[in-house]
Amino acid sequence: MNAPDFYEMFTLPEGVKKVAVHRDAKQLDTATIEIQKEDHTLGNLISKKLLKDNRVTFSGYKFPHPLEHKILIRVQTTEEITPVVAVHDAIGGLISELQDIAGKFKVRLISSPMSILETTTRTLPIMHGGVFLYKLVTGENQINIFCLLT
Amino acid sequence: MPYDRDHIVLEAETVTNISSHDYPHQFPGDDRGFGVEAFRNKFNVKVWRVSREEMEFDLVGLDASLSNAFRRILLADVPTMAIEKVFMHYNTGVVQDEVLSQRLGLIPINADPTKFVSKSADDPLTELNTIVFKLDVECTHNKEAAKDETDPNKLYKNSSVYSGHLKWVPQHGQAETFADRPIKPVLDDILLAKLRPGQRITCELHCEKSSGRDHAKYSPVATASYRLLPVIDIKQEITGDMALKLQKCFPSGVVDIIEKNGQKTAKVVNARKDTMSREVLRHKEFQGLVELKRKRDHFIFKIESTGAVPPAVLFAQSVKHMMDKCELVLKAVSELSVDTTA
Missing domain, CATH: 3.30.70 (Alpha-Beta Plaits)
Structure with a gap:
């Protein structure tokens, strides 16, 4: 009855920014990045990615309350960069990693022999979830499965 | 013995060396800083099994945070269609309205979620946000049954209500859009309720699109999990x-x-x-003589789909979803750095 609306979990209220920075008053090389409507999925990922940066000396995150849909990432850097730039670079790096993962997954799926595919697509092609999935029959019953991201 | 950075060690009573040391400033002379090129060289995928319901594949050379993000997204963020509203006209069976509605909600619906949009509370119903099903089952005596028959399935007609009894009612253009793959429950033999002669269930069901975050019934997977590759070292x-x-x-x-x-x-x-x-x-x-270990960056991923979306597609979608999330935050962070320099 007084349950919070489900959409509050992922819709940004009007006038609220997705990302805000709170600079540490005592340590100038440290900032807390507040990201709205995100949880452990992204918090853990970004903070772990930040640790891989040579110019980052500390990174950690918290998801302060289960009913507050936001995460706080605390970042401390060396003099070379600012915390905001560090986060920017970390996410940039993540995106290229993800592109690589999507690409390699697609390639391996294509090359997986049909013998390991038990019951797959009956009609070809099947458009499923923004992805084309179809099997291809080439010589000597060699059948491959294609999965294309659109 | 040099410190083993790449394995988790299993001992009789404990598991040691759990935390990842895959970061810079951990060991002298060993950098391990982040580099996209280094990731590309190290990262690999191997697909072991694929079917419409299940898939097993290896992700090698990535951090647990990334692997876990995929798992979390598969469970809670990839949307599917599920029955959200039940308009009960008759329910004279022993299964109460709310219990029956709960059971109906959990039926996996074989419909491509990307063809739909999610509906908020005050949105009008359209063919883009709602799938309508009708359920109308009445139990009757089977006149052809033998006199001394005791099996209720033979003695009565429709003594069991199955998911196969759900009839899709196409709205507007839905019949043409889904002509090649008519919308129906993934399985036709899910038992929903049992009836006896004279009892009847008649209701109209509305499916909506949402994600596992909203309710577990929207989760596209029965489960998605990973484990680390075991290593057995015979010394x-x-x-x-x-x-x-x-x-x-x-x-x-x-x-x-x-x-x-x-x-x-x-x-x-x-x-x-x-x-x-x-x-x-x-x-x-x-x-x-023997040491049991697990390889820290070798994830054996298993996706068990509910059947609505093939698992290979689900994983592709989860990567896409992750990318969208990152791009959204990246955009916001970029705006931020412009603000601070100004």
């Missing part, structure tokens, strides 16, 4: 009866007995099959 040659005993400590197919220098010798042939039961660590004679 010293184990021969003779000891070798046979070692073989018995593992599931079949993990350790093989080979002939070496005229002696029966134990050899690990497929550590992947091991369940990491740690049985081998219970035996004193193997102390110091």
Whole structure:
């Protein structure tokens, strides 16, 4: 009855920014990045990615309350960069990693022999979830499965 | 012995070396800083099994945070269609309205979620945000049943209500859009309720699009999980009866007995099959001879789909979803750095 609306979990209220920075008053090389409507999925990922940066000396995150849909990432850097730039670079790096993962997954799926595919697509092609999935029959019953991201 | 950065070690009572050290400033002379090129060279995928329901594949060379993000997204963020509203006209069976509605909600619906949009509370119903089903089942006596019949399935007609009884009612253009794959429950034999003669269930059901975050019924997977690749290290040659005993400590197919220098010798042939039961660590004679480990960056991923979306597609979608999330935050962070410099 007084349950919070489900959409509050992922819709940004009007006038609220997705990302805000709170600079540490005592340590100038440290900032807390507040990201709205995100949880452990992204918090853990970004903070772990930040640790891989040579110019980052500390990174950690918290998801302060289960009913507050936001995460706080605390970042401390060396003099070379600012915390905001560090986060920017970390996410940039993540995106290229993800592109690589999507690409390699697609390639391996294509090359997986049909013998390991038990019951797959009956009609070809099947458009499923923004992805084309179809099997291809080439010589000597060699059948491959294609999965294309659109 | 140099410190093993790449493995988690399983001991009889504890698991050690758990935290990842895959960061800079951890060991002198060993950088391990982030580099996209380094990731590309190291990262690999191997697909073991794919079917419409299930998929097993390996992700090698990535951090647990990324692997876990995929798992979390598969469970809670990839949307599907599920029955959200039930308009009950008749329900004279013994299963109460709310219990029946709950059971109906959990039926996986075979419809491509990307063809739909999610509906908020005050949105009008359209063919883009709602799928309508009708359920109308009445139980009657079967006149052809033998006199001394005791099996209710033969004695009555429609004594069991199955998901197959759901009839899709196409709205507007839905019939043409889904002509090649008519919308229906993934399975037709899910038991929903039992009836006796004179009892009847009539209701209209509305499916909506949402994600597992909203309710578990929207989760596209029965489960999505990963485990780390087991590694069995035999430090010293184990021969003779000891070798046979070692073989018995593992599931079949993990350790093989080979002939070496005229002696029966134990050899690990497929550590992947091991369940990491740690049985081998219970035996004193193997102390110091065998080490059980797990490879830190080798994830054996298993996706079990509910059947609405094939697992291979689900994983592709989860990567896409992750990318969208990152791009959204990246955009916001970029705006931020512009603000601070100004």
